[in-house]
Amino acid sequence: MDPVRILELYSGIGGMHYALKECGVPAEVVAAIDINTTANQIYKHNFPETPLWNKTIEGITLDDFNKLSFDMITMSPPCQPFTRIGLQGDVSDSRTKSFLYILDILPRLHKPPRFILLENVKGFETSSARQRLVKTLTDCRYAFWEVMVSPTSVGIPNSRLRYFLLARSPTGDSDVQINSLILDTFPPPAEGATPQQASVLSPTCTSSGQTGEEVHGGHFLYKRETVTEVERKLVQNNNPSVRPIRDFLEPQKDGNMEPYLLGPKTLLRYAAVLDIVQPDCRRSVCFTKGYGRYVEGTGSVLQGCMETQMDGVFLGLDQLSEEEKLQRLLKLKLRYFTPREVANLMGFPHSFSFPQHISTIQKYRVLGNSLNVVVVSKLLQLLLS
Numbered sequence: 001m002d003p004v005r006i007l008e009l010y011s012g013i014g015g016m017h018y019a020l021k022e023c024g025v026p027a028e029v030v031a032a033i034d035i036n037t038t039a040n041q042i043y044k045h046n047f048p049e050t051p052l053w054n055k056t057i058e059g060i061t062l063d064d065f066n067k068l069s070f071d072m073i074t075m076s077p078p079c080q081p082f083t084r085i086g087l088q089g090d091v092s093d094s095r096t097k098s099f100l101y102i103l104d105i106l107p108r109l110h111k112p113p114r115f116i117l118l119e120n121v122k123g124f125e126t127s128s129a130r131q132r133l134v135k136t137l138t139d140c141r142y143a144f145w146e147v148m149v150s151p152t153s154v155g156i157p158n159s160r161l162r163y164f165l166l167a168r169s170p171t172g173d174s175d176v177q178i179n180s181l182i183l184d185t186f187p188p189p190a191e192g193a194t195p196q197q198a199s200v201l202s203p204t205c206t207s208s209g210q211t212g213e214e215v216h217g218g219h220f221l222y223k224r225e226t227v228t229e230v231e232r233k234l235v236q237n238n239n240p241s242v243r244p245i246r247d248f249l250e251p252q253k254d255g256n257m258e259p260y261l262l263g264p265k266t267l268l269r270y271a272a273v274l275d276i277v278q279p280d281c282r283r284s285v286c287f288t289k290g291y292g293r294y295v296e297g298t299g300s301v302l303q304g305c306m307e308t309q310m311d312g313v314f315l316g317l318d319q320l321s322e323e324e325k326l327q328r329l330l331k332l333k334l335r336y337f338t339p340r341e342v343a344n345l346m347g348f349p350h351s352f353s354f355p356q357h358i359s360t361i362q363k364y365r366v367l368g369n370s371l372n373v374v375v376v377s378k379l380l381q382l383l384l385s
C-alpha cells in the first residue's frame with residue numbers, strides 16, 4: 001500500500017504526526033505548517049526529515065497547496081475562539097481566519113483530499129465555524145462523523161474532552177458504519193463516570209448531554225469541592241478500565257522532583273482549589289497551556305507524601321494561622337506533574353523529546369495546546385483502515 005500523503009495543518013509539536021505513526025497505517029507527512037517558533041523547534045527536533053513550513057496558512061496559495069498533492073488533511077485550528085470560558089468570538093475572531101481560508105480553498109483544489117481529521121475543543125460543535133465546515137463538506141460530497149471523546153475512554157487517567165470530525169470523500173463503496181465503530185472503540189466508562197463518555201454527534205449535532213465535566217451542584221465541603229464532585233471523583237478512581245496515574249510517572253530519585261514542588265505562596269493562596277491526585281488515582285483534569293504558571297483550573301497536582309492524610313490536612317485549616325496552615329500543607333509534598341509525565345498522560349511515545357534549551361514553562365504551554373495521541377490514533381485507524 002502506498003503511504004497516505006498527509007498535510008498536517010496547525011502542526012504544533014506534532015501530536016497528529018505521532019498519532020499517524022501509532023495508528024499503523026503507512027503515512028508520510030508531506031508538509032507540516034505552523035507559525036509558533038517554539039513548537040516548530042520541537043517538531044523539527046523530533047521529525048527532522050519532515051518539511052516544516054513556518055508560515056501562516058492563509059499566506060499559502062492555492063497553487064502551493066495543489067503542488068503538495070496530499071490525500072489527507074489533519075488539523076487542530078486555534079481553539080480560543082470556541083472555548084466556553086473565552087469570549088467565543090467564533091468566526092469573527094481573527095484567529096479563525098486561517099480556518100475559513102482552508103474552507104474556501106478546499107472546493108477549489110485540483111484533487112480534494114480523500115480524508116480529513118479535525119480536532120477542537122468542546123464548544124466548537126455549536127459554533128458557526130462548525131456550521132460552515134459542515135456546509136463545505138456537504139457541498140463537496142464528503143461523508144463525515146463527529147464525536148466527543150476524552151482519553152479516559154481509552155484507559156488513560158486524564159480528562160480532555162474534545163470534538164473530532166472525521167471526513168471521507170465518497171468512494172462509491174457502501175460506507176462502513178463508522179458511528180457504531182466509534183462507539184465500539186470508545187466504550188462508555190463505568191456507570192456514573194459521565195464526563196468522558198464518547199458520544200457521536202452526527203448526523204445532527206447536539207451540544208449537551210455528554211459532558212458533566214464541570215459539575216457545580218450541592219454545597220461546598222472543606223476544600224471547596226461539592227458533594228457531587230467528590231462522588232464523581234470516587235467513581236472515576238474506582239473505574240478499573242482506566243489505568244492508575246502511577247503508570248505515567250517518572251521514577252523519583254535524588255530529589256529530582258524538588259523543582260516541581262508547589263511553593264509556600266501558592267500553597268497558602270490556592271490550596272483549597274487545587275485538584276489533588278495520588279499515584280493510585282485513575283483520574284486527573286485536563287492540562288492546559290497555563291499549567292505551572294497558573295494554578296486554578298490548569299491541571300491536577302500530585303500528592304508526593306502518601307503517609308499524610310488529606311482530611312487531616314484540610315479539616316479546620318481555615319482556623320489556623322498562616323504558619324500552621326503552611327506546615328500542614330507542606331506535609332502533603334504537593335508537586336506539579338513534570339512535562340514528561342504530562343506528555344505520557346497525553347499519549348506521546350517515549351521517543352518524543354524536547355530540545356535542551358526549551359524551558360519547563362514552554363514545555364507545559366505547547367503540551368497544553370496539543371492533543372491526546374492515543375485517542376487520535378484510534379480515530380485515524382477507523383478513518384483510514
Ligand SMILES: C[S@@+](CC[C@H](N)C(=O)[O-])C[C@H]1O[C@@H](n2cnc3c(N)ncnc32)[C@H](O)[C@@H]1O
Nearest residue numbers: 010011012013015034035036056057076098370
Ligand atoms: C491547538 S494548536 C495545535 C497543536 C498541534 N495539534 C499539536 O499537536 O501540538 C494550534 C496551532 O495552530 C498554530 N496556528 C495558529 N494560527 C495559525 C495560522 N494562521 N497559520 C499557521 N499556524 C497557526 C498555533 O501556533 C498552534 O501551534
